[in-house]
Amino acid sequence: MNKPITLPNVTNFAKSDEHRSMIHSLIPGGAHTYSKGDDQFPVHSPAAITHAKGVYCWDLDGNKYLDTLMGLTSVSLGHAYEPVLERVKEELSRGSNFSRPGIIEREMAERFLSLVPQHDMIKYAKNGSVVTTAAIKLARAHTGRSIVARTAEHPFYSYDDWFIGSTDCDFGVPREVQNMTVTFKHNDLEDLERMFNEYPGQIACIIGEPEKWQVIEPDFYEKAIAIAHKHGALWIMDEMITGFKTDYPGSIKRLNAEPDMATWGKGIANGFSFCALTGKKEVMELGGIHREGEKKLFLVSTTHGGETHAIAAGLATMDVFENNNVIEHNHAIGDHFIKGLNGILDRRGLQDYFDITGFNWSVGLIVKNAQKQPCLFYRTLFMQEMIQRGVLYQGILSPCYSHTIADIDFMLAAFDASCDVFEKALQDGYEKYLVGPEIKPVFRKFN
């Protein structure tokens, strides 16, 4: 018989409260990505993390949590994963930034491109926004067109104006720039054609995450990319989330797709800051300096883009993926969680109050209210209850190589126990149980 699982009761947030009360006077937003912000967490939650190892992390008050989003999905193997750390330390002992490119840049280029045979060239950066914006710039230069089309449903591609100006958070973005981004329905060929017909000869490129929320038909990208090309536009596949998760290296392989460019980040260097843009030669070489007499395109130029130890982290991460069944392991973890969730929801008769979204490589959960509608108040309450039971949970499990079945059983036990409070809240109202305000939509007009 399985040992009963003892759940912690995390209630001391004194140091977190002090941190929350002052950090906003030092750092606008209190964090460096929107999803780490205080407006994305309940009040009873860790305000800052002191350290993490494997799939556990610790907060300012010494509380320990099972990590489920793993550094916004960037930590694909585990926190402070030894084989990656060893390689990083070795690289660091030889310096991290030089006045000419580090030789490791070539090693990475050859290795990464061998994983993406559809593409011929690669460019590095430290953040995903930089490479998605670089792809947009190349597409505009290649086509001589201005309009960018993006899938409407996907949450985020960049903090740059071309994307953020097309959300409710358009404050500070010139109207002219806002008007240069249009949207279409993901996974919908008719809507794609509709959009091209609405903006004839004006769309430079399509950018979208290859897989999100919905199952993609095996021939979708063959058809969709053919439509884009017929209308003279390029296709950019944003593999920031799917890369090293849906498959190795990502959906480009799983779906046998041939986009003109692809962008990579998050899980490819186990949390280290290494992102990449890959693409076809005829597009990528526009960013080069050997096209004598041709217009020079200023592509990505960043002092830290070739930082050697982050690239080494990427190489070490690839070694682990290639020498172990990381993808299979991570998918099995996701499957175990989905099965467990369904079991709990069935047993409790709660299926109508939650939607399990996504796939085994990223398991999302939508929390609903008594009217069976998605609800941020109940979502915040559910996060609060999971955190109290030692699980740092934002509604997504991003399985990593260090998650074990036992970790997921622990998470499921916390989920089951949190449902006790959730059920009471459905009866009595969330107000009786939720401490502090609800989490806020990220893309909103007003604070």
Ligand SMILES: Cc1ncc(COP(=O)(O)O)c(C=O)c1O
């Ligand atoms: C699909 C996608 N593209 C791009 C980005 C931007 O990446 P970064 O935060 O590294 O700039 C994100 C980040 O959340 C993302 O999810």
